[in-house]
Every structure is written in structure tokens, then in C-alpha cells.
Amino acid sequence: DRGRKKEKTSEKSSVKTDSEKEDDGIKKAYPLLHKEVVVVGAGIAGLAAARRISKDRSNFTVTVYEAQKNRYGGRVWTDKLTNMKAKGVEVDLGSSAFNVISKNNPLLELAEDFELKTSSIEGLQFIIPWEGKVYSGSDIQDITKEAGQILNQALNESKSWKFEPSVREAVDKVLHDDFSSESTGSHLVKCLPSYVIKDYSTRHYRPELLDMGYEKVLLDGTGELLDRLVSGSSEEPPLHLQLNKAVRQIKFDNSKGKVIIRFRDGSQRQTDVVVVAVPLSIIASQDIMFEPDLPKNYQVAVSEMGVLTSNKLILEFESAFWPSDFGVFLRAVQEDQDRGYMQSWINIHRLVGLPVLTTFVMGDSAIGFEKMTDDDIKQSALDVLIEMFGKDTVSKGGDVVRLQRSQWVTEEFSKGSHTYSKVGTTPELWETLSEPLCPGVYFVGEHTSLGEHGTLHGAYNSGIRAGDQILSRYCEKKMEEEERRREEARRKEAERKKKENGGGANASEERATKEVSLEDDDDVVTEEESDERKDEL
């Protein structure tokens, strides 16, 4: 058996796959290029790019620089530093759920490859406090169906509006015209993040970007996935990663074909290729300066894209007082000012047996949330929970023994949670930011992911995209292609001139005219001008 296995392995190694053949082709075409790659930012996008590129160690050397002093991961933050005994999911202060309805989410498979345990957040309890109503099970199916009808009708009707309405405007119109705005489905649709964010676009609405499908979690916390990307495996060594290295300037030295990276600590280094993997807000706020400036269309894309504000709150009680058989508790609200504020609560107890609830604060209230003290937040959260479950029930939980909160809006190296489709923006913005600035600058991050912006898998996929482009010498090929086109244009122009000058009885006269017009640096010379100049001559 062992013999046969060996035979099989050697058979496998002698037959090259298409991608191996392509790799060989690339290496043949660009044999002498050993390139240094610098990745700026150790979020999932930067780490994915670095991991991808480091698979070709003979041709590339990769170093990742991260601004944070004591952690990497960016908007993935499984805060085990504050809570050393944490399993993981109960301390996830950033991204914590994989989208299961997205067609392009490789993270579940990756988690499986890394043998990380996942679990589903299943079962919704929907609470309308002012009506004293609590829905679950088959009721939820009916309510979800009605909410879906409202949303679909709103999106369809919005197509014929003269201007682009927000999801909220379109939904409100449908509720006003055709549904009761007091129906249970209408309360549910108003809990959707795309409704909570006042200017979420109807034109580019996709349910999996924000509203639906975020159901799978890693029990050890999302940070574990990033730890594996950094540490590698038996075949892949750890990534070369340096913390506490905030980049201040990225300067292109086109004459040498090099990029100079300057750090806040005063040091600098040179590289062939840089992968810019920092959040959009960091570029927008010019915390990193580019020299020369980014092209105009990049600057427009950076300034026009919407950046969402959202935060997370984690509360641990002495014991779990909430119903054990639901994954999510969703609270409807009446007042616009309450939308997005602690509406959705995740039952962590069901996942890891700890008496922990996490909730979200989204939109405008996420900004005010960061100014509140821990005590104020605790009191406010208890008020909300009492509204949802009743005072007697909540008092069974005892004291809050742990409170952890994110501050993504004022967090120095994030300045916001993620990009979203704002009214008036077009897909071209994301497309622009995903295009490398050849010869040596590649952009990655959720904000460069056209169809999956704002998501964890979108950020990961963007890193893989840039990694593949660098491995396949995207810029070299693009520049060669541009040079070939220029050469072709020059050749055609020369042929055209030759034809013009070579034919006809007055060829020498015409040639003289042409020479005059070429000496003069006007681009276009009219016939009359040409005649006048002939006369002058």
C-alpha cells in the first residue's frame, strides 16, 4: 500500500497543474526579478496578501508593518489581552460572524482547513416592548415574509423614482402607501441595518452586504483565523510581521522603480512593491501621505465613499437570565433616535456556556456611545434589557461582572467601522480603489472589494486578489502592454506619414509643408495654415 501511495505521489508531482504551468511561464518571462514586498497594515486583507505572496519565497520577500503596539488584526479584535482566560467568541470586539449567504466567502472553508470550530447563531426572538409582544418560531417566519415583501416592493418601486432614494425613504413610502406602518413586519424591516443607516443606497442594495446571512462564528474567536494566517503551517513559515510601525509616508521613486516607506518613528525603507492595507478612513484623513499625490479619481473615490460608524458592547453577568434557546434577541424601537442602539443582542451563553450577551450600536448613536462612561453604558444597557425581558428576569442575572466595548470611530488606526453603499455612490468607486497604481502600489482592504465591501470575506478576498496580481506580475504585464500599445501607435503614425509623404506629384512640396508643421509644435495644422506657411516659405 505504502509503495502504491509513493507511486501516486511521484506521479502527482511529475504532472503539472494549469496554474503550475502558468507559474513556470511567468518565471520564464521574468526570470531575474526578486522583489521585496511591504504590506502596510496587518488586518485580514494585508495578512491574506502577505500569506499569498509568501508562497513564492524564491521570488518574493514579504514584510508586514502594523501600526498597533500590541496586536494585529485591525477590525478583527479578539481581546484576549484584557481577558487572558477567554475562549474567544465572548471577547470579539470587531468582526465576529461569517456571512453564509454570500456566494464568494472562502472563510468557512479556510476555518475548516485550520481545524477551527464553528457554530451557528440560530433562532430569533423578536420583541416589541411597547406592545408587550414577543415572537419566535413559526411567527417569525410569517413576520420575516412580510418584512421581505415590504423591502422588495420598496426596492422595486425605488427604481422608477427620479432621484435615488435611501432604503429608509423607499421603505417609508411603501409603508405609507400599501402596508400598515404598525404591522409586525414593518417593525422588523425597520430593524435592518440598511434602514437604520439613513442614507443607504437602494440602487446597489445587496442583502448579504449588511442585512442578512451573518450566522457562523468561530468559537475561539475570529482572531484565531488571523493567528493562523500569521503563524503558517508546517510547510509555511510564519509571516515576517512588525508591530508598532505606523507608516507616515509612501513615496514613489519612479526613476528607480522603487517605493520609499517612511515610518512615524523616523525610520524608512525602500521596497519594490507596497500593498496598502489600511482602512479607507486612514487614507481619507491623510494619516498616510502619498508622494506624488494619489491620482484624482482615487482621491474622489476616497472622499465620496460612505464609512459606517458602529460599535460593540460585551456584558458578562453572574448568571444567564435570558431564554436559553435563541441565538439572537431583536428589539423593535419606536423613535428614530433609538434606531441602531442596542437593538440586536447575541446569546453567547448558547455558544460557549458563559453568561455573556453582546450587542451593537450603529449609526449616529455609535459616536455618542464612545463619549459615554462605562457606568453610563452599563445603566443604559440594563434599562434596555429590562425593557426587553422585564425587571424581575434581569435581576436574576446578578451584577455585570465584565463590560467591554469597542471604540472604532475614535480608534486611531481605524476611524470608523467599514464602508457602505451611500446614496449617490457608484460601484466605480470601489473599482477604482481596487486598481493597482503601477509599477508598485497595490490597494487592499474591504473598501477595495467591489461586491463584498464592508465584510470580512471581502477584505480577505481583496488580499488574495492583490497577492495573485503580484505573483502573476500584473503591473509588469500591464506596463509592457501599455508600452506595446504606444509602440503600435508610433508605428501606425509613422506609416501614415510615410504614406502621405510618399504618394502624389507634389510629394516633395507636401513633405516640406509637413516638416514646417512638425517644427512648429502645434498638434494640428489646417490646410489653410499649411498653405499660408507654404506661401511664407
Ligand SMILES: Cc1cc2nc3c(=O)[nH]c(=O)nc-3n(C[C@H](O)[C@H](O)[C@H](O)COP(=O)(O)OP(=O)(O)OC[C@H]3O[C@@H](n4cnc5c(N)ncnc54)[C@H](O)[C@@H]3O)c2cc1C
Ligand atoms: C464592530 C464591527 C463588527 C463587524 N462585524 C462583521 C461581521 O460580523 N462580519 C463581517 O463579515 N464583517 C464584519 N465587520 C467588518 C470587518 O471587520 C471588516 O470589513 C474587515 O475586518 C476589514 O479588514 P481590513 O483588512 O480591510 O482592514 P483592518 O482590519 O482595519 O486592517 C487595517 C490595518 O491597518 C493598520 N493600520 C492603520 N493605519 C496604519 C499605518 N499608518 N501604518 C501601519 N498600519 C496601519 C490597522 O491598525 C489595521 O490593523 C465588522 C466591523 C466592525 C467594526
